[in-house]
Amino acid sequence: xxxxxxxxxxxxxxxxxxxxxxxxxxxxxxxxxxxxxxxxxxxxxxxxxxxxxxxxxxxxxxxxxxxxxxxxxxxxxxxxxxxxxxxxxxxxxxxxxxxxxxxxxxxxxxxxxxxxxxxxxxxxxxxxxxxxxxxxxxxxxxxxxxxxxxxxxxxxxxxxxxxxxxxxxxxxxxxxxxxxxxxxxxxxxxxxxxxxxxxxxxxxxxxxxxxxxxxxxxxxxxxxxxxxxxxxxxxxxxxxxxxxxxxxxxxxxxxxxxxxxxxxxxxxxxxxxxxxxxxxxxxxxxxxxxxxxxxxxxxxxxxxxxxxxxxxxxxxxxxxxxxxxxxxxxxxxxxxxxxxxxxxxxxxxxxxxxxxxxxxxxxxxxxxxxxxxxxxxxxxxxxxxxxxxxxxxxxxxxxxxxxxxxxxxxxxxxxxxxxxxxxxxxxxxxxxxxxxxxxxxxxxxxxxxxxxxxxxxxxxxxxxxxxxxxxx
Amino acid sequence: xxxxxxxxxxxxxxxxxxxxxxxxxxxxxxxxxxxxxxxxxxxxxxxxxxxxxxxxxxxxxxxxxxxxxxxxxxxxxxxxxxxxxxxxxxxxxxxxxxxxxxxxxxxxxxxxxxxxxxxxxxxxxxxxxxxxxxxxxxxxxxxxxxxxxxxxxxxxxxxxxxxxxxxxxxxxxxxxxxxxxxxxxxxxxxxxxxxxxxxxxxxxxxxxxxxxx
Numbered sequence: 036x037x038x039x040x041x042x043x044x045x046x047x048x049x050x051x052x053x054x055x056x057x058x059x060x061x062x063x064x065x066x067x068x069x070x071x072x073x074x075x076x077x078x079x080x081x082x083x084x085x086x087x088x089x090x091x092x093x094x095x096x097x098x099x100x101x102x103x104x105x106x107x108x109x110x111x112x113x114x115x116x117x118x119x120x121x122x123x124x125x126x127x128x129x130x131x132x133x134x135x136x137x138x139x140x141x142x143x144x145x146x147x148x149x150x151x152x153x154x155x156x157x158x159x160x161x162x163x164x165x166x167x168x169x170x171x172x173x174x175x176x177x178x179x180x181x182x183x184x185x186x187x188x189x190x191x192x193x194x195x196x197x198x199x200x201x202x203x204x205x206x207x208x209x210x211x212x213x214x215x216x217x218x219x220x221x222x223x224x225x226x227x228x229x230x231x232x233x234x235x236x237x238x239x240x241x242x243x244x245x246x247x248x249x250x251x252x253x254x255x256x257x258x259x260x261x262x263x264x265x266x267x268x269x270x271x272x273x274x275x276x277x278x279x280x281x282x283x284x285x286x287x288x289x290x291x292x293x294x295x296x297x298x299x300x301x302x303x304x305x306x307x308x309x310x311x312x313x314x315x316x317x318x319x320x321x322x323x324x325x326x327x328x329x330x331x332x333x334x335x336x337x338x339x340x341x342x343x344x345x346x347x348x349x350x351x352x353x354x355x356x357x358x359x360x361x362x363x364x365x366x367x368x369x370x371x372x373x374x375x376x377x378x379x380x381x382x383x384x385x386x387x388x389x390x391x392x393x394x395x396x397x398x399x400x401x402x403x404x405x406x407x408x409x410x411x412x413x414x415x416x417x418x419x420x421x422x423x424x425x426x427x428x429x430x431x432x433x434x435x436x437x438x439x440x441x442x443x444x445x446x447x448x449x450x451x452x453x454x455x456x457x458x459x460x461x462x463x464x465x466x467x468x469x470x471x472x473x474x475x476x477x478x479x480x481x482x483x484x485x486x487x488x489x490x491x492x493x494x495x496x497x498x499x500x501x502x503x504x505x506x507x
Numbered sequence: 508x509x510x511x512x513x514x515x516x517x518x519x520x521x522x523x524x525x526x527x528x529x530x531x532x533x534x535x536x537x538x539x540x541x542x543x544x545x546x547x548x549x550x551x552x553x554x555x556x557x558x559x560x561x562x563x564x565x566x567x568x569x570x571x572x573x574x575x576x577x578x579x580x581x582x583x584x585x586x587x588x589x590x591x592x593x594x595x596x597x598x599x600x601x602x603x604x605x606x607x608x609x610x611x612x613x614x615x616x617x618x619x620x621x622x623x624x625x626x627x628x629x630x631x632x633x634x635x636x637x638x639x640x641x642x643x644x645x646x647x648x649x650x651x652x653x654x655x656x657x658x659x660x661x662x663x664x665x666x667x668x669x670x671x672x673x674x675x676x677x678x679x680x681x682x683x684x685x686x687x688x689x690x691x692x693x694x695x696x697x698x699x700x701x702x703x704x705x706x707x708x709x710x711x712x713x714x715x716x717x718x719x720x
Contacts, residue, residue, distance in 0.1 A: 062696075069697045086535040093531035100528045103518045116680070122511040174703060175694035191694055198695055224695040228703050235704065240613040256679040266651060266690040266705025273647045273682075274613050284514065291679045295670040296535070298633075306693060309554060310633035313705065314685035315647075321682050323609045324646040339517035345525070 040185070043375030045400035050369035059195050059370055066194045067361045073307035074358060074414070080309070081299065090296045092418040095352035098288055099342060105254040105287045106333065112257025116319020118329040123281075125336050126156035132332055133158060133246065133279055134165045140277050142167075142243045148261060148268045149173035150248030151189065151355055152281045152334055154377040155390075158246070169246070170212070170238050172267035174231050181208040187371025187379060189357035190305055195370055198222040209234050235267065245271035245326070249282045250354065251297060252331075255290045258318045259331070262301065262311045272315050278326040283334050285342075285351040297354060300416035304356035337390030346427040350385045352417040357382075359411035359421060365404055374401065381411035385424040393432050402428035464497035471495070538669035539632055547631040547666045548713060554634025558688025559701050560709040566717050570659070571599035577657060577710055578602050578621055587622040587649045591642025596659070597623065607645045613652060621655040622706075627683075628676055629660045632669045634688065636660065636711065639681040647684050656706040658686070662713040 043049065053059055078084050098105060110120045123129035137145060145162065147153065147169055159169040159180075171180045178193040179186050182204040186192030193201065202222040209216040209230065214237055216230045247268070251260040259280055261268050272278060288297070302311045320329050342348050360366045360380030371379030375397040376387035384405055388398040402425050411421040453460050471493050494501075508516070540550055552562045565573045578586060578600050585603040597604060605619055625643035626636045636658050638644045650656050660666065667673050677683060690705030701707060 066697050081539060083535040083539075086532075090531050090533055090535055093528065097528040097531060100522055100525055102522070103515045106515070106518075122509075122514055124510045124513055128510060172704075173694070174692045178694070191697065193694060194697075201695055224692075224698045224700045227695055228692055228700045232703055236617070239704070240617060253679065258679045264690070265692050265703035267703065269647065269651050269684065270704055273651065284518075292674050293531075295674045298670050308558070308687070310630075310635050310685070310687035312558070312686065312688050312691050314683075316679065316683040316685075318680050318682070321640070324640055324682055325648075333514070335514045335517070339514060339521055342518060343521035348521075348525075 040375050040377075040397075043397045045396040046369070046373055046375070046404040047400060049373035049375065049397075050365075050404070053370040053373050054368050056370075058197070060368065062195050062197050063367055063370055066188075066191065067367050070307055070361045074304065074361065077303040077307040077309065081303070084300075087296055087300050088416055088418055091300055091354075091416055092352060094288060094293050094296060095354075095417050096349075099285065099348060099351055101289075102284065102287070102342065105289060106284060108254040109252055109257060109287055110333075112254070113319055113329075113331055114257075116257050118257070118319040118331055121330060121332045123332050123334050123336070129156050129281055129332055129334050129336065130158055130161035133281060134161055134167070136277070136279055136330055137162065137167050137244055138165065140244055142277075144168040144170065144238075144242070145244040145246050146170050146172050146238055146242040146271045146275065147176075148245070148247035148263065148271045149176050149192070150246070150281065151377055152248045152283050153246060154186065156281070156334070156336060158281065170235070172235050172239070172271060173263070174228060174265060174267075177231055177235070178204060181205065181212065185372055186377060188360060189355050189378065189380070189382075190360075191357075195372070198224060198227065201227055205230050205234075213237060235270075239267075239270040239274055242271070242275045244277045244279070245275035247271060247278065247280045249280050249286055250301070251294065252282055252287045253289075253291050253294070254287050256318055258291065258316050260294065260314065260316045262298075262314050264306070264312045266313055269313055269315055272317065273325045275326055277328045277330070279330045279332065281332045281334055283336070284338055285353075301354055301356050304358040304414065304416040337392075340392075341386075341389040344389065344427075347385065347389050347424050349419050350382070350389055350424060352419055353382055353386065354417060355382075356416055358414040358416065362410040362414050363405075364408065364410070365406060369404070374404065376401075381405060381421045381425075382419070385419075385421055385428060388428055388432075393428070393435070399432050399435075402426075402432055461497070461499065465500070467493055468496050535671075536669075537671045540668040542668060544663035544666075547668055548662045548715075550668075551629055551631040551634060551660075551662075551666055552711075552713060554631065555688065555711050558634055558691070560634070560688050560711050563710065563712045564662075564715065565712055566715055568717075570596055570712070570714060573712065574623065574657065575599040575601075581621060581655050581708070583620040583655065585619045585621075587616070587619050587645075587653060589624055589643055589645030589649065591644075592623060592625065593643070607649050613648065616648065616652040619653045621657065622649050622653045623657045623659070624650055625659050625661075626665060628665045628667055628673060630668075630670060630673050631666055636686045637673065637677060638684045638686065639678060640683075641681075647682055650684065650686075651705055654702075654706055655708045655710075656686075656689075657710045657712065659712045659714050662715050 188194040627639035689709040
């Protein structure tokens with residue numbers, strides 16, 4: 036089944052591999068540039084975009100400030116509407132709750148709507164360990180699952196695959212999971228979508244348990260909201276008898292009216308559409324329409340720790356649109372897998388180290404996986420200042436003094452001494468200029484920095500000598 | 508302390524020092540479109556078409572014939588009918604009418620060719636139909652499983668310009684389905700392909716009363 040993120044190498048190591056893969060780079064470049072251009076057009080249609088962005092930011096900030104009362108209100112409303120609310124402090128607890136709920140139904144398979152939260156906690160793997168098959172039903176997630184791969188983009192998880200690769204995955208593996216792909220399967224997107232339709236339809240029609248996340252939860256009414264395009268979401272949300280939704284606690288919004296802001300900004304930022312083809316909203320259960328049992332699992336898993344950080348808490352405003360990935364020059368070249376998390380790109384670089392802490396190599400390296408160019412902040416529909424949080428997290432990592440940072444400190448100490456001793460500096464500069472031919476292109480021992488960069492060449496003479504000769 | 512209390516306590520501690528945040532300023536536009544009925548009808552048609560829905564205009568007295576034509580053209584043998592759909596709408600059609608019932612399994616619905624429904628409202632700026640499971644629309648699944656959905660919008664009464672105008676007219680306690688064009692995916696090289704799991708063909712009839720009626 037799909038790979039996990041355990042033991043992922045740090046960002047620079049994983050990124051180097053990706054940068055050297057020409058197919059991957061071509062796939063990514065094509066995809067990010069396409070969506071980037073379309074998004075700009077969709078956003079330009081709304082004259083009040085800046086005001087919608089500001090309203091979205093303010094709604095989310097107010098939500099985070101009153102998260103406790105809003106969650107209690109949500110719980111009350113969901114319960115009153117016939118749902119059952121569960122609270123999970125971490126991945127393990129959430130997985131246990133969901134597994135128990137599925138086991139109680141007596142079923143051995145579930146259909147899933149694409150959900151970042153369930154990927155974050157590794158739910159599919161936990162269900163598999165309990166002998167329950169979890170079928171991903173979003174086309175891109177299906178490609179990832181059948182290819183025993185990992186998602187590399189928030190919105191288009193199989194963005195790193197081209198049509199030829201997808202055809203091959205479908206042709207070789209669909210039969211192991213259910214209805215095989217047709218023998219004459221071509222690589223046209225329409226043929227591939229049709230193969231997925233036939234393969235998944237038999238699963239939808241017999242499914243008794245559906246599992247989803249949610250884009251929003253409305254505290255005022257207890258309503259959950261899922262945005263999607265294909266209809267697989269509607270299948271999973273309405274056909275099964277039991278529906279289990281696993282949702283991060285930060286996904287709550289105060290009022291029904293607040294949706295008028297996010298339903299304008301999310302689709303345009305995400306798929307560059309005026310509106311995504313399907314949005315489903317439901318409040319608890321409804322007699323004879325949709326699931327008879329509805330369970331909502333509210334997930335913390337590092338969110339309250341993130342909330343406690345004054346600078347970093349703004350990452351919880353994220354509505355998972357993925358606009359920041361599509362404009363990021365680093366993501367475009369490194370690809371999503373290099374980030375070692377279900378949240379790749381700029382938002383992943385600030386979200387993952389906050390949700391998981393910076394103990395591991397990968398999480399300590401993520402705040403550095405950026406050129407701080409600021410394009411991500413410009414496109415963010417809830418105005419998360421990603422560069423600000425990156426710098427803030429770099430400070431935290433540097434304070435802990437990892438391997439790379441001891442080297443940096445020694446270098447800075449030496450530089451400080453030289454700059455305080457002008458005679459030594461002048462002598463050093465002259466020696467340096469005279470020995471230019473002998474200079475290496477990289478510095479031994481600083482490979483983390485110089486493996487991907489050449490050292491700048493030294494000038495023929497020091498600037499101060501040049502100044503003396505030409506200007507004094 | 509149980510998990511619920513643990514999480515709520517963590518939240519309270521996390522934001523204890525945070526400054527109060529004012530109510531959001533809602534100074535964005537209530538709509539981006541002049542509030543003129545004909546403009547809204549045209550814009551809705553344009554945006555639905557842009558996302559590959561097929562749009563028709565008709566009047567009360569010509570609706571049955573149009574429905575008959577559309578169903579015949581699609582080769583429809585059987586059509587799902589929500590319990591509150593006006594009976595005369597389908598009077599000209601020979602297709603077998605199947606009334607929605609809770610005894611139908613998803614497999615049963617999969618054998619039906621088309622479904623005809625009304626809607627709760629339509630949003631012109633986004634090209635969106637909203638269904639709220641009222642009797643003329645039926646349960647959510649009947650507009651999902653058949654491959655052909657014909658949705659009838661009363662124009663201009665059921666058309667609003669924008670999302671801010673739609674929200675107060677919708678009842679969140681009802682299950683809502685928002686539909687903007689037929690099922691689509693962009694998951695393969697970001698090429699948009701219509702029709703994955705939901706209806707591959709969405710036809711929208713904008714139903715007007717004749718002027719002077």
